[in-house]
Amino acid sequence: MSTDFAARILQLRTLIRHHDYLYYQEAKPEISDQEYDALYAELYRLEEAHPELITADSPTRRVSGAPLSAFVTRKHSLPMLSLDNTYNAADLQRFHEYVSRGLGSQNVCYSIEPKVDGVSISVRYENGVFACALTRGNGKEGDDVSENVKTIPSLPLVLLGEHPPAVFEARGEVFMSSQGFASLNARRLAAGEDEFANPRNATAGTLKQLDPRVVAQRPLDIVFYAQGEIDGLEITSQAELLQKFKDYGLKTQKWLRFANDFSGILAAVDELKNCKSQFPYDIDGAVIKVDDFAQREILGMTAKAPSWAKAFKYEPERCETLLKDITVQVGRTGVLTPVAELEPVLLAGSTISRATLHNADEISRKDIRIGDTVRIEKAGEVIPAVVEVVPGKRPAGSQPFDFVAHLDQRCPSCGSEIVRDPQFVAWRCPNLQCPAQNVRRLEYFAARNALDLQSLGGVVAAALVERGLVSEPLDLFALTLEQLGTLNLGSDDQPRLFGHKNAAKLLAALERTRTLPLANWLQAMGIPEVGAATAFHLGRTHRNLAELAKSPKLLALCEIMSGQDSGLPADRLEELAALLLPLELIKSTSRKNGPPAYVTTSIGPKTAQAVLDFFAADAGQYWLRRLAALGIDPAGGTAAGEASPASGATGNLAGQTFVLTGTLQSMDRETAAARIRALGGNVASAVSRNTTYLVAGENTGARKTEKAQELGIKVINEAEFLALLM
Ligand SMILES: [Zn+2]
Known part of the structure; x- marks a missing residue:
């Protein structure tokens, strides 16, 4: 019987690796996310029932449980050198002349690859199985970040193919895509955390995390371009190496050029410069290498860097x-x-x-x-x-x-x-009644992802505050048609009236806000640490403001996150988990030894506490009292995924899957995703056959739209997208 399980476990692992490869390397998934999740869940269940069959290379073991106390430093088997950098073409020409002199009458071929702006890493496989990953460090030794690198979903834990070499060290770059970076920052902003300055900083900061569970939630990716120690395999050129990476399921960059002379190098470097903004991640230069490994031997190296390669960096604009x-x-x-x-x-x-x-x-x-x-x-x-x-x-x-x-x-x-x-x-400015702050709060209240009062723009907000008609957002509900219609948006000398037509529109929009979902109201209130994503999750897990103000769910979230590793009794832990798991506010992750650990999915304990604090303090109490007096009681979803019954548009997008790309002018991606979900739609990160719409904002790379068109998926622009949300 147990051999049946063992066989099924092996089969599932092979299947999952195969689908990982298709998804991450080929971007051609053959099964839906749900089917994939089902395979994964089956494997996980079987392994839990038969822990003796668990191996470190199983796809379920990417994220290990306990945080490390510090990174161990290890020696590189071969030094990990950095390349000489240059910003100018004259240096590049000198490089080519040096190579030509060194090789005499031999023909030379250069490979030209994009230089990814990330963090260098060396990943070691022994007999085809992931063994460890080291940072560059000082080139001789680096930090062992194996547990963190293992969480990168596009990295195979087992090399594909038969008969892997005894040792295979692949060197490359860990990075974050522009899209992944943007949504990470949006999440951090929504959670009241500092934003990262750029994708490279975010990547470096993530790799330094001691808790692999945190790393697993960050959108890291990895590509390979060089080799370290190799035992049991002969490779003779860069072209062959890159092909080998592909065969093993190690990700490489699609863009690759070869050149035989200086003008060829320059042409490739220029071509890359002109198309680098289309890449889904940051490129800060081109790497030019002599392709043939025997010729590299002849050229040798200086004290610091190989003489057969050069990095040409592009100046930022x-x-x-x-x-x-x-x-x-x-x-x-x-x-x-x-x-x-x-x-x-x-x-x-x-x-x-x-x-x-x-x-x-x-x-x-x-x-x-x-x-x-x-x-x-x-x-x-x-x-x-x-x-x-x-x-x-x-x-x-x-x-x-x-x-x-x-x-x-x-x-x-x-x-x-x-x-x-x-x-x-x-x-x-410490003055809570400061007119400039009042205007900003009014604009925030009226924003599209809050209460969407389109006729209340910056000029109108400023005039309302300046004329003393409104000092805080809820004052809007006391305005009359007469007051609004005669509101002077200009100066006393040159009056420009808001007009009765606009006034009627604004009053109608205000009336509509009474039926808007809780999430929109939470966003509008400007609670510290609550951005669009947090507002969405608070809204979906609470019935109304009264429940949220003293939320037992948020209290439970704080208790379980602080207590699970510091002696919370098991029955209490179970009780809290039973409340939070169905709401998808937490999920369990496996630990190597011992019971599962819980991690938050969308709202962290710091944010949860900030929300509770807000409603316990005067500011929150004041909102509750005034909303009650106005008879406004926005409704939230009562269970996971269930949108507000009060929202007239509920379920408009049910069954439709969106992929967002490029920059939207009216909202950030996080907000767009929250609005799609609020209407019952799904949001995916990559285009597949299951995609209904690709929403292409500004600066959309050609690759994504081409892929969508190939698959016959409708590509829509921002205006068309907004129309769907109406
Ligand atoms: Zn002020």
Whole structure:
């Protein structure tokens, strides 16, 4: 009997590896996610019932249980060298001349590959089975990050094919796709955590995590391009190596060129530069290598780097312009953000007239002064930023910029004395009735992913606050048609009325908000740490505000997360899990030894506590009282996945699967996904036969839309997408 189980377990593992390969390497899944999950669940159940049959290379063992206390440092079997970098073509020509001289009369062939902006890693397989993964470290020894690297879903734990070599070390780059990075940051923002500056930082930070369960939730990926120690296999060129990687199921980059001379190298480097923005991940250069390994031997290496390879790095898009002034914006929570007012300049395809200066400390650190010529940079989809002052172009007699003196120590909106926020590197206006903050809160309340009051734009919000008609969002419900219709959006000299037609529209929109789901209201309230995704999950797991305000579910979440590793009695643990598991607020993960551990799925304990604190404090109590007085009682879903019965549009998208790509102007991806789910639709990360729509925002790579068209999937733009959400 047990041999039957053993055979089925082996069969399931092979099947799962096969489908992993099709999904991650070929991007051609043959089975649906549900079918895949069923295979995985069956394997998991069989292994749990027969723990003696569990092996470390089983697909179910990617995520190990307990966090490490520190990383162990290990020696690389062969040194892990970095490549010489250059930014200019003349260096590249010298490189080619050096190679040509060294090889004499031999013909040379170069491979040109995209340089992924990630973290280098060496992955070792012994007899085809994953053995360990080391970071580059100092090149001689690195950190053993095996448990973290094992969680990367596209990395095979067992090499494909028969007769693997005794030792095979594959070297490559761990990275995060632009899309994965954006949704990770959106999740962090929604959970009140700091955003990562760029995908590379996010990747490096993730690999340094000691808890593999955290790593498993981060969207890491890996590609390979070099070899370390190999025993039991002869490889003679880069082309052959890359083919071998593919045969073994190790991911490589699709873009690859070969060249025989300098002009060929330049052409490839230029071609890559022009198409690198289409890549789904960050490329910061091209790597040029002599293809033939025997020729590499002849060329040898310097003390630091091989002489047969060169990395050509692309400059990020930058330009110089004049910093005319520094203005200060007051945010919704009172944070004061300095903004550079620039002489308009064309950069990376758009005209830039403002750039962020982040905060006062950043200005002092870079000694940025009004009147300076500054370098600005626009990397990818990020907001343009001032990088540095151009030395030598500073006008005589300029003064260091003093943030506090510039503001005369007063909020530019209300004149309150500003305070230093010790928690953040920020200055803040402490006045809760500050008009600028009131306007921002009103805009936030009216935003599309909150209560969607389309006729309440920034100008109207400012006029309402300025004329003293509204100081906080719920004041809107007391407005009359007359008051709104005669609202002056212009100046006293040149009045411009809002008009009765617009006023009627806004009042109708306000009336509609009474039936909007709880999630939208939670978003509108601007609760600390609650973004679109968190609001969605709070809404789907609670019936109404009254339940949420003293939520036993959030209390349970805090208790189980803090108690499971510190002596919470087993029966209490079980009781809490029984409450939270059906709500999908937690899920269990396996541990090597001992009982399963629980991890949160969508709302962390810190956020849960922040929500409870908000409703326990005056601000939250005030919202509850005023909403009750207005007779507004937004309804949430009562069970997992069940959308609000109060929402008229519930289930519009039931059974439809969306893939989001590119940048949407009206909302971030996280919000878009939450809205699709709220209407009963599914969101997938990759296009497959099961996809209903590919939503293509700005900067969509051609590859995704081509794939969708091949599969006959409808590609829609943002406007068409928004129409579906109506
Ligand atoms: Zn103020």
